[in-house]
Amino acid sequence: MNSIESFSFIVTFLLGGVILVGSFIILVVLKSTSLKQSRYYLAIALLGLIQHLFTYLLFTTKLIWLWPHMLGVGYPLLYLIGPSFYLFVKSYGDSSFRLKAIDSFHILPFLTILVLLFPKYLGSIEEKREIIQYYYDILPGEGVQFSEWLQASLHLMLLFIYSVASLVFIYKKDKNNGVLLKRFGLLLVILAFIEILLQTGFLLTGVSAITTEIILSGFMSITVLLLGFWIVDIKQVLPMLEGKKYKTSPLSESQLQEIERQVHGFFSDDEKYLIPNLKIADMAKMIDIPSHHISQVLGEKMNSNFYDIVNQYRIGKAKEMLESGALQKISVQAIGEECGFSSKTSFYRAFKKITTMTPTQYVQKVT
Numbered sequence: 421m422n423s424i425e426s427f428s429f430i431v432t433f434l435l436g437g438v439i440l441v442g443s444f445i446i447l448v449v450l451k452s453t454s455l456k457q458s459r460y461y462l463a464i465a466l467l468g469l470i471q472h473l474f475t476y477l478l479f480t481t482k483l484i485w486l487w488p489h490m491l492g493v494g495y496p497l498l499y500l501i502g503p504s505f506y507l508f509v510k511s512y513g514d515s516s517f518r519l520k521a522i523d524s525f526h527i528l529p530f531l532t533i534l535v536l537l538f539p540k541y542l543g544s545i546e547e548k549r550e551i552i553q554y555y556y557d558i559l560p561g562e563g564v565q566f567s568e569w570l571q572a573s574l575h576l577m578l579l580f581i582y583s584v585a586s587l588v589f590i591y592k593k594d595k596n597n598g599v600l601l602k603r604f605g606l607l608l609v610i611l612a613f614i615e616i617l618l619q620t621g622f623l624l625t626g627v628s629a630i631t632t633e634i635i636l637s638g639f640m641s642i643t644v645l646l647l648g649f650w651i652v653d654i655k656q657v658l659p660m661l662e663g664k665k666y667k668t669s670p671l672s673e674s675q676l677q678e679i680e681r682q683v684h685g686f687f688s689d690d691e692k693y694l695i696p697n698l699k700i701a702d703m704a705k706m707i708d709i710p711s712h713h714i715s716q717v718l719g720e721k722m723n724s725n726f727y728d729i730v731n732q733y734r735i736g737k738a739k740e741m742l743e744s745g746a747l748q749k750i751s752v753q754a755i756g757e758e759c760g761f762s763s764k765t766s767f768y769r770a771f772k773k774i775t776t777m778t779p780t781q782y783v784q785k786v787t
Contacts, residue, residue, distance in 0.1 A: 435477045438641040442470040445644075457517065461508035468494075468501035469644050476640065479555075488548040492537055498575035499529040502582025505608060509586040509601055529578055573619050580612035611643045679717045682707050693733040694760040700726040731770040734759040738771060742783050752779050 449463050471494035478484040484491060503526035511517040540551070587605040618639075686707055687693050695702070703726070704711040718724050724732075738759045741747075746755055756767030771779055 434641065435473055435480065438644055439470055439473050439477065442466060442473065442644045446470065456511075458508050458511040461504045461511060464497075465501045465504040465508060466644070468497040468504070469640060471497050473640055473644065484552055485549070488545050488552060491548050491552060492540060495537065495575075496530050496534040499533050499578060500527070501575075502579040502608075503527065503529070505604070506582045506586050506589070509589055509605065512601060569620060573616050576612045576616045576619065579608060580616065583608040583612060607643060607646055611639060614639060676717055676721060679709055679713055680721045682709065683714060683717055683722070687729065687733050691737070693730050694737065694758070696757075696760050696762060698730060698760065730760075732774060734761065735771055735774045738767070738779065739775070739782065742779055743786055747779070747783055755779065 446463050446466050449459050449466065475494060478487065478490060507519075507523070507526065540548075583605050587602065587609065590601045590605060683703075686703060692698070692703075692706065700711045700714060704714055707714075715726065718726055718729065722729065738755055741755050741758070750758075753764040753767070756764055759767070761767035761770065768778060771777070771782070775782055777785065
C-alpha cells in the first residue's frame, strides 16, 4: 500500500468514525430531557453536518461512482443547519418558546433548493455521473464562473449569517450567561468563514476535488467532535445504557420504594449534595446500595438522573442564599462553589436550566 492509499484509508477511517460518533450524539440529544424542545432543532443542525460528512466520504472514497443516485440527496439539509441552530439558541432554556408563523421564513432556503434539485434527482445514472465528473474536473482561474462559486458557497454563507445572528442574540439576551451557546455560535462562525475562504481558494487554484474534500471534511469533523464534546454529558448517557438492564431487574416494587425513600433521605439530610464532585458511586457507598439500583430508581420512580437531582438540590440551596442577601457579601461564583459547583459556568448553566433565569435576574425578581 503506497502513501496515497494509506492517507486515503486514514481519512476514510476517520470520516467513518466521526459519522458514527455524530450519529450517536444525535440520538443522545434526542433522548435528552434537559434540552426539552430545543433538542429537535439541535438534532436537525447536527444531522445536516453529519450528512455532509457522509457526502465527503462518498467523494473521498469514490464510492459516489458506484452510488451515483446518492449525489445531492442530502444537500438541501445544509440549508437547515443555520436556521435550526438559530432556533436552538432562541429556544434553549426558554420553556415558553413557541414557533410563530414568521419562523416559516427560515425553512424557505431548504424548500427552494429542494425544488430546484428535484428534477436532477430524477435524472439517469449517466446524467449524474456527468455531474460527478464535472466536480472532479473543475478548471482553475477563469474556468470558474461566479455562479459556480455561489452554488458551492451559498450554504456556507447562510450558515455564517445565521451563526452571527445567533451570537448577536446570545449577547443581546444575556451577557452574563450562555457560555456554551457562545462556544457553539463562535465555532460555527469560524467553520463557515474558513470553509468559504477554502472553497474560494480551491475553486480559483483548481485543487483536485479529492484534496478539497479531504481538507474541508477535516474541518467539519473537528466541528462535529467539538460540538459532541460540549453537548454530550456522559453522565446523562449512562442511565440510557442501563435501560435494558432495568427490564430484567431483580428488584421488587417494595424494594424500589425503599431505595427511593433512602435516596430522598440522602438528599434531605446533612446537605450531602453540597459535596464537590459528588458522584453516584459516592452516594452508593454512603447508603450501601449498588449504584445501578440507584440509577434505576432515579429513572423509573423519580423520572430523573443523579446529576439532575443533585443540581436541583444545589440550586435550591443557592436560591435560599440569594434570597437571604448573600450576593451582597460574596460573589456569584462563591455562592456556586458553596453549593457544590466546580465552576461559575456550570453554576450558571444549572441555575438557568432549572429557573430559566440567571442568579442576578433571580435576585431582582425576588427582592
